[in-house]
Amino acid sequence: xxxxxxxxxxxxxxxxxxxxxxxxxxxxxxxxxxxxxxxxxxxxxxxxxxxxxxxxxxxxxxxxxxxxxxxxxxxxxxxxxxxxxxxxxxxxxxxxxxxxxxxxxxxxxxxxxxxxxxxxxxxxxxxxxxxxxxxxxxxxxxxxxxxxxxxxxxxxxxxxxxxxxxxxxxxxxxxxxxxxxxxxxxxxxxxxxxxxxxxxxxxxxxxxxxxxxxxxxxxxxxxxxxxxxxxxxxxxxxxx
Amino acid sequence: xxxxxxxxxxxxxxxxxxxxxxxxxxxxxxxxxxxxxxxxxxxxxxxxxxxxxxxxxxxxxxxxxxxxxxxxxxxxxxxxxxxxxxxxxxxxxxxxxxxxxxxxxxxxxxxxxxxxxxxxxxxxxxxxxxxxxxxxxxxxxxxxxxxxxxxxxxxxxxxxxxxxxxxxxxxxxxxxxxxxxxxxxxxxxxxxxxxxxxxxxxxxxxxxxxxxxxxxxxxxxxxxxxxxxxxxxxxxxxxxxxxxxxxxxxxxxxxxxxxxxxxxxxxxxxxxxxxxxxxxxxxxxxxxxxxxxxxxxxxxxxxxxxxxxxxxxxxxxxxxxxxxxxxxxxxxxxxxxxxxxxxxxxxxxxxxxxxxxxxxxxxxxxxxxxxxxxxxxxxxxxxxxxxxxxxxxxxxxxxxxxxxxxxxxxxxxxxxxxxxxxxxxxxxxxxxxxxxx
Numbered sequence: 037x038x039x040x041x042x043x044x045x046x047x048x049x050x051x052x053x054x055x056x057x058x059x060x061x062x063x064x065x066x067x068x069x070x071x072x073x074x075x076x077x078x079x080x081x082x083x084x085x086x087x088x089x090x091x092x093x094x095x096x097x098x099x100x101x102x103x104x105x106x107x108x109x110x111x112x113x114x115x116x117x118x119x120x121x122x123x124x125x126x127x128x129x130x131x132x133x134x135x136x137x138x139x140x141x142x143x144x145x146x147x148x149x150x151x152x153x154x155x156x157x158x159x160x161x162x163x164x165x166x167x168x169x170x171x172x173x174x175x176x177x178x179x180x181x182x183x184x185x186x187x188x189x190x191x192x193x194x195x196x197x198x199x200x201x202x203x204x205x206x207x208x209x210x211x212x213x214x215x216x217x218x219x220x221x222x223x224x225x226x227x228x229x230x231x232x233x234x235x236x237x238x239x240x241x242x243x244x245x246x247x248x249x250x251x252x253x254x255x256x257x258x259x260x261x262x263x264x265x266x267x268x269x270x271x272x273x274x275x276x
Numbered sequence: 277x278x279x280x281x282x283x284x285x286x287x288x289x290x291x292x293x294x295x296x297x298x299x300x301x302x303x304x305x306x307x308x309x310x311x312x313x314x315x316x317x318x319x320x321x322x323x324x325x326x327x328x329x330x331x332x333x334x335x336x337x338x339x340x341x342x343x344x345x346x347x348x349x350x351x352x353x354x355x356x357x358x359x360x361x362x363x364x365x366x367x368x369x370x371x372x373x374x375x376x377x378x379x380x381x382x383x384x385x386x387x388x389x390x391x392x393x394x395x396x397x398x399x400x401x402x403x404x405x406x407x408x409x410x411x412x413x414x415x416x417x418x419x420x421x422x423x424x425x426x427x428x429x430x431x432x433x434x435x436x437x438x439x440x441x442x443x444x445x446x447x448x449x450x451x452x453x454x455x456x457x458x459x460x461x462x463x464x465x466x467x468x469x470x471x472x473x474x475x476x477x478x479x480x481x482x483x484x485x486x487x488x489x490x491x492x493x494x495x496x497x498x499x500x501x502x503x504x505x506x507x508x509x510x511x512x513x514x515x516x517x518x519x520x521x522x523x524x525x526x527x528x529x530x531x532x533x534x535x536x537x538x539x540x541x542x543x544x545x546x547x548x549x550x551x552x553x554x555x556x557x558x559x560x561x562x563x564x565x566x567x568x569x570x571x572x573x574x575x576x577x578x579x580x581x582x583x584x585x586x587x588x589x590x591x592x593x594x595x596x597x598x599x600x601x602x603x604x605x606x607x608x609x610x611x612x613x614x615x616x617x618x619x620x621x622x623x624x625x626x627x628x629x630x631x632x633x634x635x636x637x638x639x640x641x642x643x644x645x646x647x648x649x650x651x652x653x654x655x656x657x658x659x660x661x662x663x664x665x666x667x668x669x670x671x672x673x674x675x676x677x678x679x680x681x682x683x684x685x686x687x688x689x690x691x692x693x694x695x696x697x698x699x700x701x702x703x704x705x706x707x708x709x710x711x712x713x
Contacts, residue, residue, distance in 0.1 A: 110627050
């Protein structure tokens, strides 16, 4: 589904070059639930934005669903984002001027979908996250957990094949975080491929596979006993 | 998607009413100022006879000599002597030609209950009707033979026909002008070229529609004095005959010359005529003639008032300042929505779609500015008389074309002003916006 080979991302200024990703290799198979962990500044979010075609990369190769994306133009990248990728952000990133229904509708509008189909998909997605009754509410009228559920509904409405989540529970309390996580697991069980960036070892433990990034490179978890231990402990304490 | 973008735009405008009001005010005031002054400029700079403006020529012959013409940058007088126009009419070197001059006629209605009244009239030749494309409601102009026979015939205007004959076909009826009966041969439909190109000297370019036309030859025979300018370089002496045979200039002249070669040939003819006058001892100077078509003639006569040009330029400058302010306000408005743009881009919007969304929002502001501009233009047009002469001011009207132009200018100007802010909005990098949240 997602394959990066020797990928690099360099931020250049007049005086300095900073490698956000260096010789970065990762392969996520269809239907996998992968947690990407690593310390702050390690390149997790950069990886996610490149994976989501929100940012270009400097070198290497990236195949998304079998398509090499480095030569795609803005329109092609936008179309792939719209049709194949769903995003869930830490800060929810709902549009405050739009109500819940209209927020979920945004990606469907860019797909040129007819109104009846849009409405059906929106209501299905909101039913799924348990917020159908809040369709006319505005984001400011919802709790953080509800806002994140709306964001998930927005990501699901377009039936993406790949779901990219950046610290999806980072702004939520424990109870809300657990609810969101259970929702993601349910979505995964239904066949979606999920790549989730997280700081939280407990959340990482609930993924099928963990990928650890340090200094812009994927490292073998076995070489990092501290993280290995944390994940092990988290799995032992997990209610599931 | 247009309806969706428009809906988003209106929602966004409602969200910041103060900012929206500022932009609408800026555009409305700028557009109103420029449209008000444009309404005056448009009326005064109008081509009154576009289908023929390059074929109708006003000749000038210097019959006063360099001592007088040097005061006018060497230009010959603006009008001609009776002697010259009669010679030009006799030679008939143009396809069609006419001499003309304005007179004031007392009209005595047949209906005894109506009081006599005065109308500005023109004495001209039969060719004039065809040359100037005068439209006819009934009948037609008189014939060349009626010119030659100084016939008592007249063409009257639609308004006069309404007044005297209740709008009925009055061809064949008599109309009493200065105490003499004239047979009506034609009723002209509404005809009021603006500017009045055929006699800008006596009208300053603008006048009410003329209601009476009689043969030039008849008017002269009856010694009907001119109601226009009469300029003399020397005392013409006493009496009608000495005046019309003097060097006083008071007659207008027009020649129809369909091609450039015909115009060139006619100019040569004018020079030849002047040389002949020099040889005969009437002119003691080399030929000094001009031949200007309608457009050149109106330009030469400065029919467009200088204040109309200046005020238009000033108001366009004002519109530009308003638009620069709008650019700043739009930029601030759009860039405040960077995070929304980032989200939309992440969810599949192309740069082009962002561009279109914000341009439509700008167009909605332009539309609102246009409506305000329209109201202010209406007020401005009513106040034009405070700045311009009454005969100019009355030309400024808020007609359908000005309404459409006002809306079009407001929308186009705002969309133009929005190009840079929308380009900046479309350049927002979604990754950076989403990371920074």
